[in-house]
Amino acid sequence: MDDSCFLDIATIDDIDMMRDLWASLPGLGLGPGDDKAAITGFMERNPHTCLVLRKNRQIIGTVLGGFDGRRGYVYHLAVRQDCQRYGYGTLLLDNVVQALKNEGAGKIHLLVFRDNSSAQLFYAARGWHLREDINIFSLV
Template sequence: MRIKECILDTALIDDIDMMRKLWESLPGLGLGPGDDKTAIISFIRRNPHTCLVLRKDGQIIGTVLGGFDGRRGYVYHLAVRQDYQHNGYGTLLLENVVQALKNEGAGKVHLLVYRNNTSAQSFYTARGWHLRDDINIFSRVSD
């Protein structure tokens, strides 16, 4: 899909190096061990229709990873290159990943935001997402 001189496309394995470079350039994303190349390859292979990129002139200027676990959808790594922000691309990626997850069967979608990433929280709130105050996230690293 061509939008505002960009192409909205599904992410390919070959895109991963550029995607990771974009993520590393942005504060707020909180990259971890789940973001190494092998993990992202696995994520894209499992979710081939819900990982999206925005392409422009051979570069990737936006990403979002959508994952469907058979019950709920999850959104990770919504990111727009700094010099392209505030042009509606983040909103576009978000709307499209929610639709793509819905197409897979996800009627409800969650996302995680670091508590100190207040600008992303405002961004989501302004787009109809609500902050849950009834759930805590517990994590455990496998042995």
């Protein structure tokens, strides 16, 4: 990892930059749950499992980990486009998984849009497996 780059717990003050990063990346579906108030609430409920990668006062990577008391969930793993393929996504994923396990999460799940093939290749390369036996039902 580049010396000027370090992993940190995300703070409320980071949210604007995090949202800018998410908006810059195809593959992340941003919805009403991503406005500042919603992300603030998520971070307050999950104070140890929301991580950022900082470099020169910028945020070049994010991941949100959520633990509901039973399962862990990974959201918004994102690496700035010009910083991809340097291992930062792996670093963020490994650390959020460890942080969720520290909270007590046994199984950890994440959702990927079916047309986001690069993220699916990434997760498969990191040892995650695609569940063929579950459909997701949503109430919106």
